[in-house]
Amino acid sequence: MKALLKSHESLIYPKDLNYTLEKLGLKQGDTLCIHSELFRLGEVLVSKQEFLQSIIDSFFQVIGNKGTLIMPTFSYSFNRYKNYDKIHTKSTMGILSEYFRTMAGRGGGIRTDDPIFSFFIKGYRQNDFTSKLLKTCFSSGCVYDKLVEFQGKIILFGTDKLGYTFSHFCEEKAKVNYRFFKEFQGIITDENSQSKKAKIQCYLRKENTKSDLDVEKQIAILKQDNNFNRIEFANSCIVCIDARKYLKANLKALKKDKFALVKD
Template identity: 35%
Template sequence: MGMVQTLTDAWRRSGVEPGDTLLLHSSIRRTLVQARRQGDRLEVQDILDSFLEALGPRGTLLLPLFNFDFTTGVPFDIRSTPSRMGALTEAGRLRDGAVRTGHPIYSFAALGYRAREFEGVDNTSGYADDSPFGLLKTMDGKIGVLDLDDQGSMTFYHHVEEVRAVDYRYHKAFTGDCTDRNGVTTSRTYTLFVRDLDKGVATHVNPAGELMWKRGLYAGARPGTGSGLRVIRAREMFDFVAALIDGGQALGTLYVLENTGER
């Protein structure tokens, strides 16, 4: 059995099913190290292929291409601005047939059966309902996380916070030059629903992740164990996190106040 097939089988045991639409956050270092210890010359492209194989011909892979340079005045070019989310995401951006969404900070690459449904997605606000996060939820897609904790990966929390209009975050605008896929450059304004630093708000979502493990919403393996991949349905995560917010339980499960010590 080849290494790609071995990984494909591992992802499926962790909850990836043929036909899924999967948003994947990843750290591939341990996967590469394990393969090399076994004498396999595993490459980044092989890992990408293994996820596409696990999803099958009617599956779709969504990769975060997040890059925060636009917030410091660096122009965004949808054709060439690199991902800052690791080698696997950059390999996805460069893969033939990849469709990139338009937000200059929180863009995504879509590969596979439903990729064209992400073509032209150009949400103004990074986490809004018309963003790829919201589209994933509408598609009844899944979120997979490879060898990262919630704090270091699960941006979907902020989608729920924006939709629920939490009072510890606010909309902040960023304006700069954006170049589209036709090479046309215009000045554009986009927003992010950022934490309120004046209130000392710090993201602190691992407690919510533990609650989702206890509820049985996560399938698969914890970071650093087994395949390292865990999977959750986007709609189920949305409903669970929204219930925390609506029930007044966000403090201590989704954020803390650093300047007061309140948790």
């Protein structure tokens, strides 16, 4: 078995990743949404494709054939006044996300229609997540909404400072007054090369008001609820967060203080 990484003069093997994921509490049948930042992990000792595939394989080995993997493949296409092609528009969310997205042509999985916040979903529950365009990016039935319904988990892989887009889903649920809906339009091309005009509303930050997410405040809320399971891995870490508890804690915090999630 080849080592994947060199970290602090130690070699990291696929079995080490599997062990860490199991230690985090991941188990057969889990539904996981993975946000990733890989460059801090260490020196990669195998090819790019082998490294990325090994990470995906490890997750599936731990969650099994009744598990589901989700990764954000956000493109922000309509925000940038560009059209969105479900097959060809690249993810802006890092190399693991982009590699995972291309699995549509290598054994299945679906990408959602959202031309701003799309996700790629592969596994047992992939057809339970709607791929169809909703009225807003994070309205009822969106990927994060379904993640809560299925008692899913959010994984921050290689970072504990990035990957808190779920917080914006919570803000939309709470109807915070420092954001507003703006409609964007463009053309979506589906997996069958069929194109259509479409529109979607995105909940944007208001200018000249407190609205920037404060990651440290968010982490503190999660920790207060014992919902920030962090384990060192290689040169960085992996974090596991229960999505349902995440939503409940944020809605409670926002009810108490409407600026609970933003920078002072």
